[in-house]
Amino acid sequence: MSRLEPGDVLARRYLLLDPLARGGMSVIWRAFDQSLHRMIAVKVLTASLHTDSGARVSVRSEARAAARFIHPDSIEIYDYGETVTTSGGVAAYVVMPLLDGTPLAERIERGPLPWQEAASIALRLARVLMAGHARGLVHRDVTAENVLLTAAGPKLLDFGIAAWAGDPEDDRGTPPYVAPERLLGAPTDPAVDVYALGVLLHTMLTGRTPYPETTWEEIEAARRTEPPPRVPGVPNAVATLCQRCLARLPEERPTAAQIVSALTSALGTATLGRHVRRGLTVAGSAAIALSVLLWFQQARPPEHPPEQPQRAAQPPPPPTANLIERSPAAAITVEQAAAGFRTVLEARTPCGATDDDVVLDLRQVLDATVAPRHGPSQVETASLRAKLSTRLQEGRLTPACLSELQARLDDIDAAVQRD
Structure with a gap:
């Protein structure tokens, strides 16, 4: 097909402004929809379809099928069409939203x-x-x-x-x-x-x-015979x-x-390792600071000798066993822990990419888990944990979101044990 230029109009509607990207099969244009008065992106296939009517039918069928495919990480299809170029060829184009x-x-x-x-x-x-x-x-x-x-x-x-x-x-x-x-x-x-x-x-x-x-x-x-690099x-x-x-x-x-x-799995392992390393660093820094403070207090002579014997210094509390940084659950109720689960699930970070149907499903399982008729002593989070694992395997829950939701389930379990 002949090369399109800025100012060309496809189908008497889409005004091409400037090319945004070029690939092996197509060129993406920033364009203006003169009918709906909005900025769009138009992808024009570089191969002409005028010599093969079967190819035209195939491309049209594929575009219609793809237009019915909706996914949050796939760009929506607004329109598909074919246009006669100045050289007499037939080019296919796809109209999409213009994203920044x-x-x-x-x-x-x-x-x-x-x-x-x-x-x-x-x-x-x-x-x-x-x-x-x-x-x-x-x-x-x-x-x-x-x-x-x-x-x-x-x-x-x-x-x-x-x-x-x-x-x-x-x-x-x-x-x-x-x-x-x-x-x-x-x-x-x-x-x-x-x-x-x-x-x-x-x-x-x-x-x-x-x-x-x-x-x-x-x-x-x-001719490749060796294993992939x-x-x-x-x-x-x-x-x-x-x-x-x-x-x-x-x-x-x-x-x-x-x-x-x-x-x-790989990203989840890396995230967990990063949290553990951060926890170890914080715990190590705290131990060093405490040692320096104790040494300083012992090495510094008292300005006024005490008149009475001082009580023996109490040993420092043992370091916490939980190295993953999160809020302690020592004093919250089951209802408060469940509310924390809902808050994390609906937050923009880290669960903002979770599909609405997954959010609804998890909320319904949570509500069934902590239903008042069960009583706190009868709350069991195993089914919700299994649901989270399933959603992770399906790729519909990020490792970071999973980690935070599991932490909230730990809070629920801790509250149940106290009750």
């Missing part, structure tokens, strides 16, 4: 990301893919250019050109992220998204793609997961749901 953010590709250009940040982004993207795969949709172009970093977290673009699992393969995709089986014409499968996510995770961790090929011709000529300097679980995603055979790769579980 930075393409992940720009962030990577500044250097590798800390592993926790890279893993958190990959976790959010894996949740989107897990939801899409459950509906039979395969994204096919998970790349750094198709991820927008916003104040609300990473957003995955381009489900507007997704395919149904089992569809015939085509040449849509960005070469460094293309799974090996796509070169052999294998039908579309969720494993191609997993491979691309592995490439993206490796790129975030190292600042470069795992393999040097950047064109279709180069990847078709590549391993990322150094990150936790073993993360490095191993990345390698598994890059496996040559699709059946050897994890599913998106397994990626969610693995990254949730």
